[in-house]
Amino acid sequence: MENERPPIIVWFRRDLRLSDHPALTAAVASGRPVIPLFILDDQAEALGAAPKWRLGLGVDALARALNNLGSRLVLRRGRALAVLQDIIARTGATAVHWTRAYDPDAITRDRDVKSRLSEQGIEAKSFTGHLLFEPWTVATKAGQPFRVFTPMWRAVRVRDVAPPEPGPATLRGPQSWPNSDDLSEWNLAQGMNRGATIVAPYVQAGEAAAFEALQGFLDRIAHYSENRDRLDRDATSNLSEYLSLGEISPRSVWHSVQNAAMTGVSGTDAFLRQLVWREFAYHLMFHTPHLLAENWKPEWEMFPWNTDATRPEVIAWQTARTGIPVIDAAMRQMYVTGRMHNRARMITSSYLTKHLMTHWKIGMQWFADCLIDWDSACNAMGWQWVAGSGPDASPFFRIFNPLTQQEKFDPSGEYVRRWIAEGQSTPPATACAYFDAVPRSWGISETDLYPNPIVELPAGRARALAAYEGLKNH
Template sequence: MENEQSPIIIWYRRDLRLSDHPALNAAVQSGRSVIPVYILDNLAQTLGAAPKWRLSLGLEALQQRLTQVGSRLILRQGNAIEVLQQLVRETGASAVYWTRAYDPDSIERDSSIKTTLKDQGVEAKSFSGHLLFEPWTVATKSGQPFRVFTPMWRAVQHRDVDPPVPTPNRLIAPPAWPKSDDIGSWAMGAAMNRGAGVVAQHVRAGEEAAFDVLEAFVGRVSDYSNDRDRLDYNGTSALAEYLSLGEISPRSIWHRVRISEMNGVSGTGAYLRQLVWREFAYHLMFHTPHLLGDNWKPEWDAFPWRFDEDNPKVIAWKTARTGIPVVDAGLREMYVTGRMHNRARMIVASYLTKHLMTHWKVGLRWFEDCLVDWDPASNAMGWQWVAGSGPDASLFFRIFNPVTQQEKFDPSSAYVRKWVAEGQTAPPDTALAYFEAIPRAWGLEPTDNYPAPIVSLSEGRAQALAAYEHRKTQ
């Protein structure tokens, strides 16, 4: 039959890998030729500056990876369904496979595409691959989605996770390759301006890099529970950006860490719990998509957050000049590396939403523009968790004191010195790099005096607590 010989299009999105790729594996198992495709559609076009630039690096790495197995990546720009229909006409492909997405915009797009292609006689099929467990397969005893993390963790921590599917050694090429855009013509890093050159020194993109980072982390995973919150230690996995773009699958990570556990390495459960925390964010986004843009707990709609992004205090926060060293250090780490330590993210977010009484959406949008490891579900849940408006079993109003947080997690101020140059006679290159990464329009120099705190921590805390108490009486 003709369909048995026709090519299969693999529509790449946030799954930029060959390993543990169920959609790709199904195409390979069919024995038919495979046409890998990436489409720069309107959803990809709306990405912030740093994640869009990082995506371009991931696509370049995927191009090289596909070349190793005798294939190539076809790049097209435009409306996704129109591009796919055009490729079907050009190549004679009779099937389009892709990895499932879980955010509402992608679900709406993919559902429409699946219906349209099927109506035109083209097989359209989505596969798992971005999560450990599909959101509809994890539920409470009453059949409802979990709304609190710890019960979800207990429900899945001993559950079997499917093993990774094989990595293909070779992909069958089509009789003729369709034309492809040149990724350079897309100018995906344009909005990064001069910051791209600085951040690039701290980024290594692609599947092979992801597995190298995983192996390095496995060597210290036994210390994860004690070290992951230390700002001055290399205690985190550093896998977030690879998971975000699907350069490695969570199943590959889960099973590699489990192997260490079986080999007698202790403490692996602490990391696997955090991997499921990411899972929790995705399940919440799938079941309650308002998480992305509205208060997850509607009773927080009455909290008097400010939205004025031009407020001088918000500008001081964005430019990492709050006068609170650990807050500024976290933001500067982000401008130089494209990432921020998770403990620093909590401190930075709490300071904005509590001490500055600014809406979490302001911070969420800023991170969305600045983080190379930006992830829609994790970013939204993280901000709402800190703000208090999100899923959180805490019985108290959480306000991080940045001074005591620094004393606990950066006791020698090594983290602050690494990223804040002002006041040091010989600041390290990492601290000086901040001034090379930021826009020139900010007009900042390492010789500037370090600012006084823009708000008293005690007054900021009191103001936030008063607003919280007033909200409860409304």
Template sequence: MSEQPLILWVRRDLRLGDQPMLAAAVATGRPLLPVFVLDPETEALGAAAKWRLGLAVAEFARALEKIGLRLTLRRGPALAVLQALVAETGAGGVWWSRLYDPAAVPRDIEVKAALKSAGLEARSFAGHLMHEPWEVETGQGGFYKVFTPYWRAVRDRGVASPAAAPNRAVAPAVWPASERLEDWDLGAAMNRGAAIVAPYQAVGEAAARAKLAAFLDGPVDRYAAARDLPGVAGTSRLSENLTYGEIGIREVWHAGLRARDEGRAGAESFLRELAWREFAYHLMHHTPQITHANWKPEWDSFPWRGDNPDALRWKQGMTGEPFVDAAMREMYVTGTMHNRARMIAGSYLTKHLLTDWRVGLQWFADCLTDWDPASNAMGWQWVAGSGPDAAPYFRVFNPSGQAEKFDAKADYRRRFIAELSRNPGPEALAFFDAVPRSWGLDPARPYPAPVIDLAEGRARALAAYGARKA
């Protein structure tokens, strides 16, 4: 029994260090068979996330080779693929790191039940989060719906130390056949975008760790204020790595704790943001509908507009509102968007353009290389006002005022909007290369007039809000 290989079903845990499942598997001394399954749930990812996932998988395959393992790639429904692999290899079990989103949970429950009933060892491990969402409870035994008390509950709570990366693992006598990553063409829906976005990606564990070190080496000191300035490289940029598990959250947390203990200004704020990610997962576990339905059902009667021509201009970075357009164009060029800009762009769509937050959520899911099911949903419901602990709807961000405050010298807007400069920079021009040709955008044309006057949009949003309450 103990010689039977173990299948390691890897998903969003594409790293060697701080990987409890891998560490436990290596410790058994059994031959290990890592597999990545391109199942329908993974196929359903948005264009940019799917493409970026392909880069992560390729890099992880290289990392596994260094410890003597090979990543097997298979396509098909997860359970069928895993059962076939068990039959081919004589594996005694399948292990994986837990996921928490509504697409993954029912699949994983089904896999676990089927494997167990076939007498196989089916084990799931923690590792994607610092705390399992059901382990953090209010004094009354419920879950947290508001961030500040959640933060109080987790701020000083122990987080398991990151496991060391294994140097070597036992390989099976024979490797199962693998499909080729190139044949999956995970970037198929990226059109011309992939070549533009690629230089902004820092793929894999070593790159993620280097980013963390560079951030803690300096920018963390100014993080509390700089994290709000989209024109400044003031944040860690770890979201793309955390979402695919290219770096472990426990490792990041412990590094942040050390910085706090050393008295580094900003380390506390950084830890707090890591807890926001955790809170998003806490909410998604307890209320999975957060990913697709108004978290507060009273919002169901709100007269959101579905997809509409104004929303198209928002997607195109052509609203005529420079802060909003810079944000949308940043996403097209780099695959990510600054947090302050996400708030402004989201608020503008849901309030000034009175458009359903799900239109924005879906667009972000298609365009972000750091797309995360929990943080994206929580972020959108927060900006829309329909979520737990959300910004009150009547607090409508003014993109122009926000730009004056957070992009005072217009560095961010100029960086991404070609029409605002006489000599636009490469990133501002790259946007026009990245977007679909069918949009017919041209940097030589004048910058568009605003879709809606800001005061008018605000008044319209507040009127709709008032009508909803009546």
């Protein structure tokens, strides 16, 4: 048709879904053909092994969902601006839509893309979708960004959240599709090596899986408040990887939980608070982007953390051989499933930064390579919160004792037995899988004896407290 209107490119990033996708909804509402596009740019290439592999699964699931609508996902590798300009030239597209990002590198990239495309007469428009509240819309009474979580929670808990939008029933494509890369040729699993085979059974990627996980959580949310810290129980939402990649929107989660609350289900407020904790991380990253790479509190630059990632105690922590069962169990859970229980993350982070006096950046970077639900804002804030250097931080003198934490949150030892094979005559498959998941170069086998503690907990605590006192005195 000669009078076919020019298409709109919808540039997918960490928004791998079709429902409640304002950028896509606006493109469909225009009545124009839509070209869904995913670009493996420098920022995606820089992802760690586990999140890059998981991204590939999400992209594949999105491509299949688009195929079911009679559309397709165009895949390209390269600089975002160059790829967009090439597809615009080949298709005659006159608009590009995308979901807004909030980390400093993405903001710089997106501003450049918007500026350069606008100079060419191309409409370049970003939309909300990754957060409940845009960072510039939430402020204290003095008009400043919140620096403490609880006041922010009180400010937003009563705010209206727009209802989620349904996804399109069909999606009209252009008369001529641009060429697309083959996802398998990107080899996004390369960094995982043999670990991908071990982690794969624990992953269900895509929007449909995200909503299934949400429904499963709603079935048990009534016990969320009292059980969410229990390592031995499936009490958390298991939504972190889906929210990280945007396979489900926070608005969909918020309203589903609110609807459950309206039917009298308990436990909902405690979970919504955690959803806003995620928002808090993003708001801090947007307003104080140094959160991602530097101590949020500058005085912590003087703290005598170890910054050598090759030291034996760091290697022991990384290889899950510290001799502290709950620490090693948590790390092994991560290597086998790609995820780690939130309480376990706090315990392992505290142990590294306090008992082992190791810089939080070493732990943050390790998690960024190993977690399939990696999220730049949440990862950075979580580590700095535990270390004591960040906003709304856990005081440095609040040093988690791994033994008492295990007694409280894994009282029967079920969690530790699930992930540590040594010492069990017939260890479960979950525990044995650790030896198949980790790199062969670690030289670890099932015949190894379980190690003695690399540091005595009282001595580690005393050393950390002495260093903290030194910082205060300085």
